[in-house]
Amino acid sequence: MGADFEMTALSAIIAGRDRCDRAVPSPREPASTMPQSAAILSPCVKVCRIEPGGDVCLGCERTLAEIAGWGLFTNAERAAIMAALPARRSVRRDGGTAA
Numbered sequence: 001m002g003a004d005f006e007m008t009a010l011s012a013i014i015a016g017r018d019r020c021d022r023a024v025p026s027p028r029e030p031a032s033t034m035p036q037s038a039a040i041l042s043p044c045v046k047v048c049r050i051e052p053g054g055d056v057c058l059g060c061e062r063t064l065a066e067i068a069g070w071g072l073f074t075n076a077e078r079a080a081i082m083a084a085l086p087a088r089r090s091v092r093r094d095g096g097t098a099a
Contacts, residue, residue, distance in 0.1 A: 040078040042070055043085060061088040 044067075047059030055064045062070075066081050073081070 038075070040075050040082060043082060056088065058092070061085045061092070 043060045043062065045059045047057075049058040050056070050064070051058065056062070057064075057067060060067075062081060062085070066073075070078070
């Protein structure tokens with residue numbers, strides 16, 4: 001995929017981030033089971049940068065798919081992503097690859 005596609009995808013995600021990062025119930029999880037206070041907040045640090053050819057934000061370490069789907073994920077799905085972020089940061093910091 002070309003740089004134009006990557007920038008278009010990134011621009012779309014960034015433009016919709018306010019909508020995606022809000023804690024909204026997913027179709028699989030009724031609103032009554034997910035009060036705002038119990039929702040897992042977005043790990044977004046407002047430093048949205050994707051390296052050419054990559055699909056992981058260098059600010060929050062989420063993939064483009066995770067960023068785009070955040071508002072639809074259940075708390076369990078969000079918790080799994082949050083649990084994976086420290087290892088992603090470590091791999092990038094150490095210049096290694098994930099196991």
